Amino acid sequence: MGEAPAFFVDDLQKGFPNGFDLKSKGSATATVIGNKAYLIGGADDESTLSIGVQIFDQTRGELVHPIVLGTIPKPCKGHSVLLLSEDQILIIKRGSTLDDCIWFLEVDTQYVREQRKILGTEVVAWSKGVRGYAGKPVVISGPSGVGKGTLISMLMEEFPSMFGFSVSHTTRAPRGMEKDGVHYHFAERSAMEKDIKDGKFLEFASVHGNLYGTSVEAVEVVADAGKRCILDIDVQGARSVRASSLEAIFIFVCPPSMEELEKRLRARGTETEEQILKRLRNAQAEIEQGQLSGIFDHILYNDNLEDCYESLKKLLGLDGNVIASPKSSIKGVDLPMDLSLSKIDQKVIINCGNPELKTASKNLIVMDLSSLKGGAPGRTRGLDFYAIDSFSDCLNGFNQLR
């Protein structure tokens, strides 16, 4: 037998701890984890309600305003919460489409703990649930001129619906054909430094005299499109991502020789002589680190471009046996304003209680937590929904799996 429904979460909303002013018009929810109550929501006006987060520390009797990382959900007309674990709260936006209704507030995951240490204050992080089964992000590193950009362009051209490029920020000047927002977000150093301080970057590094970095948003945008994210970053950046909680595949691209690397850099014709020399000086150390640091899962040698591209596809599982993503069962539904949530083992059941639910005669929508991957920093991938007639369908299905 599976477990009985854990609880109906809306009950939580009735019992705020005493001793503080919630400043809400009755739309906020409180979820208690240990000695902390996470207060989510608050009124902007009568119709749309922003989803702010405050923490009431019951031990100290203090209301804390945490640093909130990740993209904050857009205001909505109301929300429901469900405590998933000691480190994560599920938020369902009422009256939203299934593509924008599932959000996770991480309160004590590995990422949040790391950020709390770095930022020295209370931190929470949002991660939006996105549909689709895109694989782990792919980090590609290697010395300047080795051909990373060329390989990535080939991949994106052959598999446009599968991969999306993480557009980095940089303080370097654009090259002739480069477009802001496409190749890079070209940024002022002071603005970028402020954003780094505010926790908006997954990683950053000083490379060849300029600042480069991957914003959390850059990775989220790709996941929102249901695509697999590709990051073209230097070895220091790869090291930071490896140390972070973003699960990724790490690939290092090596040149056949330093002479060939120099030839490619010069032939590209995008750098001054001084910059070429700087990049070549840095290349030697990067190649050593790439091969010996243990950061990378795979090393590719880019001698012949076509051969190297074939090897890249092979290690990404793209050599002819592309597995089709499972199709989501429900599409195009708007969740009603009036819903309740329950949890049976790894399944969250959204009770829409509305026979006029547009897609189906069924009022119970199931979301399977066991298929979820990723999380902050970035999106929570692998979201899928299906409809059932009754709670017993869920229990039966669950029993059959055992």
Ligand SMILES: Nc1ncnc2c1ncn2[C@@H]1O[C@H](COP(=O)(O)OP(=O)(O)OP(=O)(O)O)[C@@H](O)[C@H]1O
């Ligand atoms: N296997 C190869 N053989 C010959 N030329 C190549 C090969 N791969 C890439 N190139 C060429 O080398 C040059 C550098 O490639 P690319 O710009 O992709 O390097 P990169 O690693 O992205 O560099 P950076 O880190 O500076 O952005 C380009 O002109 C590209 O056409």
Ligand SMILES: Nc1nc2c(ncn2[C@@H]2O[C@H](COP(=O)(O)O)[C@@H](O)[C@H]2O)c(=O)[nH]1
């Ligand atoms: N750590 C990071 N490194 C990055 C990022 N974006 C690019 N890069 C690396 O910088 C060098 C130089 O790039 P170029 O476009 O000026 O030739 C190259 O090795 C890139 O991989 C980033 O966001 N973070």
